[in-house]
Amino acid sequence: MTRREWLSSAAGGLGCLLAGEGLAGARLDPEIIGANTAVTGYSLARAIELIAELDFPVIEIQPMGVPEATPGQFPGFDFDRLPDAERKRIKQSLSNFRMVTAHLPYTDLHHLSRFAPVAEFSRERVEVAIEGAAYFGSKVSVLHPEEARQSLEQSWTERLRLYRRWGDMAKARGMQIALETGYPRSVVDYVRLIQEIDHSHIGATIDVGHQARYQELTARVEPSERGTPKGIKAYNDVTHEIIDRLGPKVFHFHVHDIEPDTWAEHKPLIHGFVDYPRLVRKLEKIDYRGVLIFEIGGDPERMPDYLAEGKRKLEAYLAAEG
16 A cells, blocks of 8 residues: 555544554554644744645644734634635645544634533534635644533533534534543543543544643653653553543544643643653554654744654654554
């Protein structure tokens, strides 16, 4: 199988591939490495151009925000506000990538609000984004589970109903939705949420920098221990616990590095906090068929170097013998 054929199968992201069928322990192909267009201050066109120039095979787009360069914000789009000509231009600019993924909107949205007009507006914006992601060919779309004002248990039944509805929408469009780590605030409840949704097209996005939000980790590591070998190992251990609990329900990854003493996330790959050799071995063991998307923040002028260096390092991790 050629790389193009392999990625075409992975891009389908459905059925047996994300159910973990096939030869366990297969090496990860560097063609699964991608980057997010969330580059602060860039226009959407320039962010797409940058990711193409750096020869990333995969790109993650943001169906929220505006395409124009805006200081302090990253670019995106509201699909229902894009003129047809702009839709076609964006679609053409994405056509050379082997796979497209998307990050659904979350800023200022409260789709579990008990105030009906707010919930209706918020849900409508997510559903417009699902339509937009599908139009641009997204195979996996990331969703942040909302931390609602009511307790987790109070929102549980409605949460399951809503996510299943969005799972049905995604399935009808040949796409999957992957709930990002970070909420609920325990690994047990996060895993339980995905398991109880029990939908073929809903799984997990593991962001390597979100485990600090879990009570299982904060119970093990004092703030003064964050940058110590104990703290670093414990953090990486929690990431592996999530993978072990969810297995084939791990659909997607956001990758970057973490500042040791503060646990500040979305850093360039300069700290060595995230144990990528160990992570790569685990993903090979479970026959992971998703992609690895860089989400790096920082100085926009340095972003080309951050992404290029991160790509080089991650390719080396994938190529290394276990």
